[in-house]
Amino acid sequence: MSIAERLRALHEPEPEMDLDRALIAVRRRARKRRQVRAALASGVAVVFAVVAGVGLVSQHRGAESQIGTVDRTDSTSRLDALAELLLEDDAVLVVVPDLVPKDAYSTGETYGRVTEEELVGPNRGAVAGVVRQWSQDSTTTAVGEAFTVISVVVEFETERAAAEAADATLALLPDTAAHLGTVRFPARLAMSEPGSDTTDGVGVTTKGPVLIGVQVGFVGEGDPAVLVSLIDAAESRVRPNDPPPRGFEDNDPATQARKMASELQCESTSDGAPYLDGAGPQPDAALFCEIGDADLNITVYQSQSDVADALAAVDEFCGHRAVGANWILVVNTPESARTAADALGGDPVTLSGCDDN
Amino acid sequence: MGGSDDFELLFRAEMPALVMTLRGITGDQGTAEEIAQDAFAKALVRWRRLRRYDRPGAWVRRVAIRDAVRAAARAQRSSSFDSQIREKASSSSALDPALVAAIRELPAQQRAAVVLYYLEDRPTAEVADSIGCSAATVRSHLRRARERLAEALGCTDDEGVTDDVHR
Numbered sequence: 186m187s188i189a190e191r192l193r194a195l196h197e198p199e200p201e202m203d204l205d206r207a208l209i210a211v212r213r214r215a216r217k218r219r220q221v222r223a224a225l226a227s228g229v230a231v232v233f234a235v236v237a238g239v240g241l242v243s244q245h246r247g248a249e250s251q252i253g254t255v256d257r258t259d260s261t262s263r264l265d266a267l268a269e270l271l272l273e274d275d276a277v278l279v280v281v282p283d284l285v286p287k288d289a290y291s292t293g294e295t296y297g298r299v300t301e302e303e304l305v306g307p308n309r310g311a312v313a314g315v316v317r318q319w320s321q322d323s324t325t326t327a328v329g330e331a332f333t334v335i336s337v338v339v340e341f342e343t344e345r346a347a348a349e350a351a352d353a354t355l356a357l358l359p360d361t362a363a364h365l366g367t368v369r370f371p372a373r374l375a376m377s378e379p380g381s382d383t384t385d386g387v388g389v390t391t392k393g394p395v396l397i398g399v400q401v402g403f404v405g406e407g408d409p410a411v412l413v414s415l416i417d418a419a420e421s422r423v424r425p426n427d428p429p430p431r432g433f434e435d436n437d438p439a440t441q442a443r444k445m446a447s448e449l450q451c452e453s454t455s456d457g458a459p460y461l462d463g464a465g466p467q468p469d470a471a472l473f474c475e476i477g478d479a480d481l482n483i484t485v486y487q488s489q490s491d492v493a494d495a496l497a498a499v500d501e502f503c504g505h506r507a508v509g510a511n512w513i514l515v516v517n518t519p520e521s522a523r524t525a526a527d528a529l530g531g532d533p534v535t536l537s538g539c540d541d542n
Numbered sequence: 543m544g545g546s547d548d549f550e551l552l553f554r555a556e557m558p559a560l561v562m563t564l565r566g567i568t569g570d571q572g573t574a575e576e577i578a579q580d581a582f583a584k585a586l587v588r589w590r591r592l593r594r595y596d597r598p599g600a601w602v603r604r605v606a607i608r609d610a611v612r613a614a615a616r617a618q619r620s621s622s623f624d625s626q627i628r629e630k631a632s633s634s635s636a637l638d639p640a641l642v643a644a645i646r647e648l649p650a651q652q653r654a655a656v657v658l659y660y661l662e663d664r665p666t667a668e669v670a671d672s673i674g675c676s677a678a679t680v681r682s683h684l685r686r687a688r689e690r691l692a693e694a695l696g697c698t699d700d701e702g703v704t705d706d707v708h709r
Contacts, residue, residue: 188688188697191641192660202561204554207579211553214583452591475590 433529434510438469438485445483445512445529446474465498466491481525482515496534503539507531548593553582556599560606566657567610568617569646577613581606607654607672614650644694648687651675655683656691 186194433441433448446454451474468484468491475481486492489510496508505522507514509531516522522533557578564574585592585602592598645653654673658664659680666684670677692698 188691188695189660191638192645192656192691195638195641195661202558202575204557207557207575208550208553211579211582211586214579215586 433512438487441512442470442472442483442485445485445514446472448528449474449476449481449483449514449525451476451481465495468495480517481521483512484515485512487511496536499536504536505539506534506536508534549586549589552585552599552602556602557582560603563603563657563662564606564610566645566661567607567650567654568614573613573617574610577609578606581609604672607658608674611650611654611673614653640695641691644691645687647694648690652683652687652690655680656687659684 433444436444443454451472453475455473456471466486468486470483470485472483473480474483484495486495492508492511492513495513496506505516505519507516507522507525507529509526509529512529512531514522514525514529514531516525519533519535522535525531526533560578560581561571561574564577565571568574568577581602584605585598589598592601595601645656648656651673655669658669658672659666664672666677666680670680673680675683
């Protein structure tokens with residue numbers, strides 16, 4: 186009997202499982218994941234650090250913050266957590282210094298791709314670009330040196346945004362040099378695809394609106410630290426040139442709510458007002474809006490004073506809103522509030538109850 | 543039917559088979575259940591979107607298999623892995639324990655390719671999609687796996703993988 190025939194004849198027994206208990210475990214894990222995602226979206230780093238044990242430096246809207254601490258002995262789990270982060274969220278990242286000790290890669294691994302459908306989410310408008318691909322791999326040169334290749338591919342809305350992000354990435358190279366010991370590319374690399382260059386160093390290149398960032402950590406003396414650079418610095422410089430849509434208030438309330446939902450690119454909408462906001466004046470129109478995993482709520486009021494009353498009615502709670510002349514958008518995070526306010530021509534508002542937290 | 547009901551139906555329908563696949567890749571029932579639960583948790587977090595897919599189970603399966611391959615690769619790099627697989631292989635209830643033991647010593651990607659292609663009758667294109675490589679790489683994994691298994695079992699490898707449906 187050939188190997189193939191013996192393989193086909195193999196029959197492993199069906200596993201005996203308590204599906205009810207397993208389902209409870211799944212729901213518990215899902216809750217924890219939602220907490221992590223919410224914490225990341227709102228910039229609360231502690232939860233992520235506790236759950237994932239990962240040290241990251243996030244660079245978002247120009248503000249740099251240290252997340253957690255780096256445990257140098259467990260690089261694999263840190264990489265996993267990072268990859269998970271990149272795949273699950275719409276990329277708010279990232280600078281990751283000093284991430285991978287030299288023994289982290291003995292085989293090539295690819296962490297996967299973010300599909301088009303996974304790119305729609307509450308943070309999408311809040312970042313300059315979205316991660317299309319994140320991968321790590323290893324390769325060996327003709328002289329037997331092993332290299333680790335980290336690459337990211339980020340797509341921006343405009344070519345200009347990608348170019349500015351590339352410039353911002355290169356601006357980080359002095360920091361990178363401190364980790365790598367050498368940087369061979371003071372200017373943009375000409376690379377056809379991520380991972381195509383196996384020289385040690387860091388580089389970025391752009392192809393239209395796509396930025397490709399590659400870092401190659403050589404396996405030699407010391408730690409071939411890894412830097413994955415993904416920059417959202419372009420956002421603040423590009424967005425002001427895009428005229429924000431306004432004039433929703435010129436329509437009847439229901440039409441206004443629908444147009445606002447359209448502007449927000451809601452994947453689905455349904456009539457209804459949020460529970461808490463029901464404590465204030467009744468809106469003239471209210472829509473639930475679903476974008477990815479985020480539930481937003483658009484409420485249109487008769488007047489600006491109704492808007493003020495509606496906000497006052499819920500101000501004791503912690504929550505986030507984008508607020509316009511006659512409308513309120515209920516969102517989950519301050520970041521989403523800023524993004525929505527930019528998109529709709531309003532102002533981000535954090536309710537006073539958050540001050541107590 | 544609500545989204546939660548949809549999810550539970552999918553979970554109950556797919557979980558046992560998924561765990562069996564992952565057990566083949568990781569060589570361990572507990573690890574397989576952990577990875578499967580994690581994949582379903584990921585699916586539940588984004589269920590509003592996934593439920594609109596034609597085959598949301600395929601999404602879960604792909605995520606889980608890739609996680610399993612990574613877990614298996616990590617386990618193989620650990621010093622205690624050899625003794626673990628020998629212990630598990632010796633207690634296997636499979637009909638061909640020597641072959642099962644040899645499979646568990648294959649590199650993770652080769653092992654995943656063997657499990658999906660031979661034990662589960664998946665076409666090479668689906669195997670490639672599941673483990674994140676090209677169909678050509680899958681065929682290469684299968685060929686090398688058969689060679690290693692033949693060497694380990696002291697017999698010859700006399701079959702290639704020539705098309706997507708091998709039976």
